[in-house]
Amino acid sequence: MERRPSSSVAVDTSAQRWSSPSRRDGRPCHSHKPAPAGRTTHWAAAAGSLSVVSRLLVGVSLAVLLLLTACTPASSRDQTPAAAPDRRAAARTALDGLRVVARPVADPSYRRAAFGPAWADVDHDGCSQRKDALAASVDRTRPLTERRNKRCAHDVIAGTWTDPYTGALLTFTDLTDTRQAQQIPIDHVVALAVAYRYGASRWTAELRLAFANDLSNLQPTARATNLSKSDRDPAAWKPVRAFQCPYATRYISVKAKYALPVDVSEKRALSEMLDRC
Template identity: 50%
Template sequence: MGRRTSLGALVVLLAVAGWALSSWLPEEAPATRRTPPVAPSAPSPGPVDVSEARGDLAALATVARRPDGLAVYVRSSFGGGWADSDGNGCNQRDDVLLRDAVEVRTRPQGSCDHDVLAGTWVDPYTGGRLVFTDLKEPGQAQAIQIDHVVPLSEAWRSGASGWSSDRRRAFADDLGNLLAVDGPTNMSKSDDDPAGWRPRKGFQCAYAARWIETKTRWSLAADDSERRALGEMLGFC
């Protein structure tokens, strides 16, 4: 009987101690959202209409690969840094990271409701899986980059050199020309066109279609080697 009484007293004592401990522990911080209520809009990748893409490719104006007398390209001609072109409170980097993520963790930050903190992506250029736990850490932030499918310098030499500053800034922030990709792969692509650089074979059809759609929408031209390479890539559709 004495042992039972002692055991019961011990249970009561532990329960009281647990209640006392919980009464002064800080509350758990609210969890960051994993899926924000509204994702940024952008053209969906959908099936490629090859005949339409080939027709648009043929309709592009032709430009020399290195046009004579063209002013030297300067990145600042397209504005500085990412803007909030759609007015949703978030810049284009966060919009694209959210749009292209397989899984994402975000938080509200100022006027932006989806400041991207971490997540998982599939790099379209290599097919590799990209997992990041802290995109506020510079090394991780640099390892996933936002690529201009049609690079700014390529746009410059194929027509954008004659645009207004506002039109060039709008092109630089065009969601339809932006992809979240592996940082080192993006650096290897640099400002090459399809005659100089191609993604993995499984993505070449979609890549060529997006390149052609972007150039068509912005009335940009293509040179002969670029045109041939795009035609070859559409052969993988």
């Protein structure tokens, strides 16, 4: 199926709305695999692809929270990105359950290489995690081009995405063009450097690799937004007001999933953003 957008690269900053993070058939959206040819495929964020994660992470309440918050919403102009009351309550409960520590300083020993090769195919579906993240969040109500590329069944090379931090619409016609691909980086909701200084420096290499490629912590953004956020946490950086609630709930779910602590200022910032829900 090939439906090509009309422009090469377009950013619509007027969009400030997105849809509820659920599949169009109403079922929860977590791990998704390619459907047989001829069937519609819905891609959403998936977590816990490596067995080490399931062995090390505990707590039924945290798993429930992930089910409620981990999906990447699809873009829409018809709904605001507000969390349902039960998701907000679950996020507050999870936030209160996070261990509070003194605010850590930047760790000079941090290197991106500590988290393994970028976009490793940790779920062994033939697609890099970048391609998985793009397929999970592309707006399938708009023109797109999705192809099979070797073993990868969902290589989206053209389409429209919504920046989850600003609501801007990002439209690209050829992501095989490096210049276009550079304009839609994949952001770690909880930045790798943040995770490193809050405890990931003591993790095994296997767990760091899982964290860096966990789809529940990945989402495409505009290049400018990604550079602005960088490796800052919620105490130092916030998305635009309308998108603070979904950012906070997702950030908390990732920290809870990996038992990463928060500091007082970070917790206060997250609590304030939950007030936007």
